Amino acid sequence: xxxxxxxxxxxxxxxxxxxxxxxxxxxxxxxxxxxxxxxxxxxxxxxxxxxxxxxxxxxxxxxxxxxxxxxxxxxxxxxxxxxxxxxxxxxxxxxxxxxxxxxxxxxxxxxxxxxxxxxxxxxxxxxxxxxxxxxxxxxxxxxxxxxxxxxxxxxxxxxxxxxxxxxxxxxxxxxxxxxxxxxxxxxxxxxxxxxxxxxxxxxxxxxxxxxxxxxxxxxxxxxxxxxxxxxxxxxxxxxxxxxxxxxxxxxxxxxxxxxxxxxxxxxxxxxxxxxxxxxxxxxxxxxxxxxxxxxxxxxx
Amino acid sequence: xxxxxxxxxxxxxxxxxxxxxxxxxxxxxxxxxxxxxxxxxxxxxxxxxxxxxxxxxxxxxxxxxxxxxxxxxxxxxxxxxxxxxxxxxxxxxxxxxxxxxxxxxxxxxxxxxxxxxxxxxxxxxxxxxxxxxxxxxxxxxxxxxxxxxxxxxxxxxxxxxxxxxxxxxxxxxxxxxxxxxxxxxxxxxxxxxxxxxxxxxxxxxxxxxxxxxxxxxxxxxxxxxxxxxxxxxxxxxxxxxxxxxxxxxxxxxxxxxxxxxxxxxxxxxxxxxxxxxxxxx
Numbered sequence: 197x198x199x200x201x202x203x204x205x206x207x208x209x210x211x212x213x214x215x216x217x218x219x220x221x222x223x224x225x226x227x228x229x230x231x232x233x234x235x236x237x238x239x240x241x242x243x244x245x246x247x248x249x250x251x252x253x254x255x256x257x258x259x260x261x262x263x264x265x266x267x268x269x270x271x272x273x274x275x276x277x278x279x280x281x282x283x284x285x286x287x288x289x290x291x292x293x294x295x296x297x298x299x300x301x302x303x304x305x306x307x308x309x310x311x312x313x314x315x316x317x318x319x320x321x322x323x324x325x326x327x328x329x330x331x332x333x334x335x336x337x338x339x340x341x342x343x344x345x346x347x348x349x350x351x352x353x354x355x356x357x358x359x360x361x362x363x364x365x366x367x368x369x370x371x372x373x374x375x376x377x378x379x380x381x382x383x384x385x386x387x388x389x390x391x392x393x394x395x396x397x398x399x400x401x402x403x404x405x406x407x408x409x410x411x412x413x414x415x416x417x418x419x420x421x422x423x424x425x426x427x428x429x430x431x432x433x434x435x436x437x438x439x440x441x442x443x444x445x446x447x448x449x450x451x452x453x454x455x456x457x458x459x460x461x462x463x464x465x466x467x468x469x470x471x472x473x474x475x476x477x478x479x480x481x482x483x484x485x486x487x488x489x490x491x492x493x494x495x496x
Numbered sequence: 497x498x499x500x501x502x503x504x505x506x507x508x509x510x511x512x513x514x515x516x517x518x519x520x521x522x523x524x525x526x527x528x529x530x531x532x533x534x535x536x537x538x539x540x541x542x543x544x545x546x547x548x549x550x551x552x553x554x555x556x557x558x559x560x561x562x563x564x565x566x567x568x569x570x571x572x573x574x575x576x577x578x579x580x581x582x583x584x585x586x587x588x589x590x591x592x593x594x595x596x597x598x599x600x601x602x603x604x605x606x607x608x609x610x611x612x613x614x615x616x617x618x619x620x621x622x623x624x625x626x627x628x629x630x631x632x633x634x635x636x637x638x639x640x641x642x643x644x645x646x647x648x649x650x651x652x653x654x655x656x657x658x659x660x661x662x663x664x665x666x667x668x669x670x671x672x673x674x675x676x677x678x679x680x681x682x683x684x685x686x687x688x689x690x691x692x693x694x695x696x697x698x699x700x701x702x703x704x705x706x707x708x709x710x711x712x713x714x715x716x717x718x719x720x721x722x723x724x725x726x727x728x729x730x731x732x733x734x735x736x737x738x739x740x741x742x743x744x745x746x747x748x749x750x751x752x753x754x755x756x757x758x759x760x761x762x763x764x765x766x767x768x769x770x771x772x773x774x775x776x777x
Binding site: 227228229230231233234235237238239241242245246247248249250251252253255256295298299301302303305306308310312314315316317318319320321322323324325326327328329331332333335336342366367370399424427428429430431434435448451452455460463464467470471474475477478 | 515517518521522524525526528529532533534535536537539540543581582585586588589592593595601604605606607608610611612613614615618619620621622623627628629630650653654657673676677680685686689690708711714715716717718721722734735736738739742750751754757758761762764765766768769
């Protein structure tokens with residue numbers, strides 16, 4: 197660094213070299229070569245691959261006009277698809293909230309045989325193609341399947357029912373809560389809990405008063421991510437849901453059906469609704485992450 | 497926790513579960529992980545090979561399935577390197593320079609993560625399809641993108657574009673640009689800085705991102721099913737082939753294809769956990 201300091205004997209350079217060596221904001225000026233090249237590649241790629249297709253669809257939706265758009269997105273079949281999609285995704289998110297918190301807690305807090313295997317298995321839903329997950333679930337829960345043989349006689353039908361959608365959504369979005377909560381739990385210093393315990397807190401109080409508030413932002417982020425992923429899930433759901441309009445028809449499937457019927461305006465309008473939901477959740481998770489960072493700063 | 501001398505008075509391993517509650521929670525985790533995760537995986541692999549390796553292979557080498565495997569591998573070969581290149585460029589840009597509109601750029605990098613698979617397919621249909629924005633233009637030159645392998649490549653590029661960038665940006669942010677600046681002051685040019693300074697620092701994270709990107713390309717279902725047309729022996733990828741075989745009541749064939757993908761997923765998980773230790777995730 198010394199030759200760099202000598203070479204740039206300007207106040208600005210002095211200010212830069214006096215900051216801590218590992219800065220949080222490294223890119224404050226165009227000192228390194230490659231700005232033009234990387235800026236060109238990145239913006240061109242994003243325009244061609246991301247922005248242009250999005251704009252094309254939104255343009256199509258805008259060309260419908262408000263009354264037509266509203267007629268499509270508020271049709272009874274669309275509304276029942278929203279209801280099925282959102283209520284199933286919410287159920288899957290609640291399940292994964294509990295299950296994810298449990299798994300994260302056990303994986304961070306305890307040493308036990310098979311821990312590495314369970315930790316690896318948590319990644320399975322992201323590594324396994326959704327069609328494979330769907331095939332596995334429909335076979336397991338079918339009347340002749342390993343789980344179906346037990347559940348169907350009890351009157352619990354999973355396949356071709358909303359429960360199947362929830363199962364498929366919960367499986368494919370399972371890792372989110374575990375993977376967002378895990379690092380935060382790891383960062384909670386042992387002495388914080390020790391202090392609470394010495395002050396007479398019961399284990400339950402330590403959990404609910406000390407640990408839970410600290411993991412709450414990460415936990416909420418995980419649940420929202422899970423919900424968002426579940427809303428968009430398609431591959432696993434089509435295998436298990438049976439695709440009955442008004443019963444097990446999710447929004448993604450309705451869009452797919454409209455495309456098959458060459459009803460492109462309806463497909464565009466419904467896809468825009470899904471896209472808008474995705475952007476709202478993206479915005480929410482960004483807010484939550486800001487909240488989480490503020491928490492992290494306070495706990496230091 | 498281990499480095500804190502005050503902990504020396506605690507039992508040798510403070511993480512060893514001591515209470516009944518702890519063992520109860522661990523038991524519950526075993527049960528849930530088994531029922532929800534392990535059994536579905538075992539089912540696929542066991543059913544795929546139930547009738548022996550011979551039957552499995554016979555199903556895999558059927559022309560349509562073999563073509564689907566070929567197409568899936570081809571998509572990965574095309575898409576992963578492009579998104580590795582994009583990821584490096586985007587991460588270098590975002591972590592090494594300050595410029596106007598950087599927040600907006602980062603938002604655009606992240607967008608494909610929040611766009612659901614079906615919508616990802618639909619947006620491409622409205623760009624290049626017959627009903628799409630550029631449809632008439634393409635028709636004029638007698639070009640067809642939708643319902644061809646090109647459409648599969650394009651949507652796969654979209655869906656997996658953030659994977660490498662997402663792994664590199666936090667790492668390069670944390671590393672800072674000092675190493676590169678030092679190399680620059682010693683007279684290295686941009687290419688030398690990249691190959692000799694940056695790349696060795698980020699190689700494991702880069703590989704990690706590429707592994708995740710690859711897994712997603714291979715497994716993508718919704719987006720591909722919208723734009724590929726799922727034409728047998730032409731534009732069917734392996735996940736689409738599974739659905740097709742399943743709908744044809746060819747359960748053995750579907751499970752043979754599915755168990756191939758499931759084994760690939762297991763390899764992905766193992767690679768991922770090895771790379772996680774290398775990158776200190």
